[in-house]
Amino acid sequence: MTTPASAPYLSTGRAYSRRQFLRGTGVALALPFLDAMLPAFARGEGAAPPVPRRMLAVCNNLGLLPEKFFPELAGPDFEPSPYMGMLSDHLDALTVFSGVSHPDVDGGHPADNCFLTAAPHPGSGGFRNTISLDQYAAEQIGHLTRFQSLTLGVNVQQGQRSLSWTGSGALIPCEEKPSVVFKQLFLRGTPTEVRAQEQRLQVGQSIMDAVAGQVRSLERNVGPRDRERLDQYFTGVRDLEKRMGEARAWENKPKPVVQVPPPTDPTSPREYMEKVRLMYDMARLAFETDSTRLITLMLDSVNSPAIEVEGTEITDGYHSLSHHGKSAAKLAQLESIDREHMKLLDQLFTTLKGTAEAGENLLDRTMVLYGSNLGNANTHVTTNLPVLLAGGGFKHAGHLAFDRERNYPLPNLFVSILHRLGIPANRFASSTGTMRGLDVA
Secondary structure: OOOOOOOOEOOOOOOEOOOOEEEEOOEEEEOOOOOOOOOOOOOOOOOOOOOOOEEEEEEEOOOOOHHHHOOOOOEOOOOOOHHHHOOHHHHHHEEEEEOEEOOOOOOOHHHHHHOOOOOOOOOOOOOOOOOOHHHHHHHHHHHHOOOOOEEEEEOOOOOOOOOOEOOOOOEOOOEOOHHHHHHHHHOOOOHHHHHHHHHHHHHOOOHHHHOHHHHHHHHHOOOHHHHHHHHHHHHHHHHHHHHHHHHHHHOOOOOOOOOOOOOOOOOOHHHHHHHHHHHHHHHHHHHHOOOOOEEEEEEOHHHOOOOOEOOEOOOOOHHHHHOOOOOHHHHHHHHHHHHHHHHHHHHHHHHHHOOEEOOEEHHHHEEEEEEOOOOEOOOOEOOOOOEEEEEOOEEOOEEEEOOOOOOEEOHHHHHHHHHHOOOOOOOOOOOOOOOOOOEEO
16 A cells, blocks of 8 residues: 555654644744655765866757767877867867767757756656756855856757756756856945845854754654754755855955956847857856856757858758758858857867966866767767867876767766766766776876
């Protein structure tokens, strides 16, 4: 016989419902899962990294022409493909992967929301996403900087697409205006705005004080395993309060000063490439000032019109071009678009490498993950994804080639990234370990 989820479960003392709350002075604190309710799940604890390590994750949801992206030979001394040749100044600082994908992530275009979550079957009815890589990391190290993370986008279909998802599978909206990002990073609000933010943070303070008596009573009336879980849970609440206090403290700390003017927002979605360039600039400035260590950037090519590319007349919408059907005219325009992406990526790597930090450079300290949810947009396949990783202090392997028919799990790379951030996670999503062949320098 199945017991309804809302029914109380027996403990050593009294019965508790999953819906029960501790209440006091206007706050309500939901209880965690206990043996007295439902089986508990473990939450791994991560440690802060000893030195700043950062991650920028970029997804172009229409991918790249695979025959131009993937090198033919594997290993550190691979012959660069046409697109990798455009990154020739940085080949010693990057690894390109072939034969990787997210197990069971299918559905074509809906898979872009799963690029950093690897949640299976995004096109199925009732699909619910899971936590994204950046937000998983933010739970561990986000409190170390003014902004736990930044979620950015270009031409994003708001409310429908994002790379960042919470632990409950809720979408975090993308910020699309570089001027707004710049203001958040570097421009201090008016005294009234600062006070309002402090008040919002103050509301979340002292939750444990408000419910202290009920906490003690609850701990006396549950079994030993539940007391241990409650202790862990309340420790987490106290940690959250600490992080909120730290966030409050940030409101009274001066923001960094940068010697660059605020950006001017492009007004047309056709200015797609200029938007990408500006978002790369914002990411670099955010990392350079250690304002955050975790940034995602969704390039919503599906939602983009006929974009502007220097030196090429683009005659059709980006999505329409991706369904080229081997049309020579469409393929030529797509290659021009792809090459512009590589050009901007090359510029990003160059500026990061040219920024010194503690005896290294910013590219040494920053992992730039660039890829797509589609291996081939023309056919909507979600296998053999075009992915590269640059920087981050890895001993880069050139071209890591895996089986293009039976793909290697891309989430293994995510575990390696988490370790480099100082988070000792054993697994993430459908991973089976760390990325084979990718070592730390």
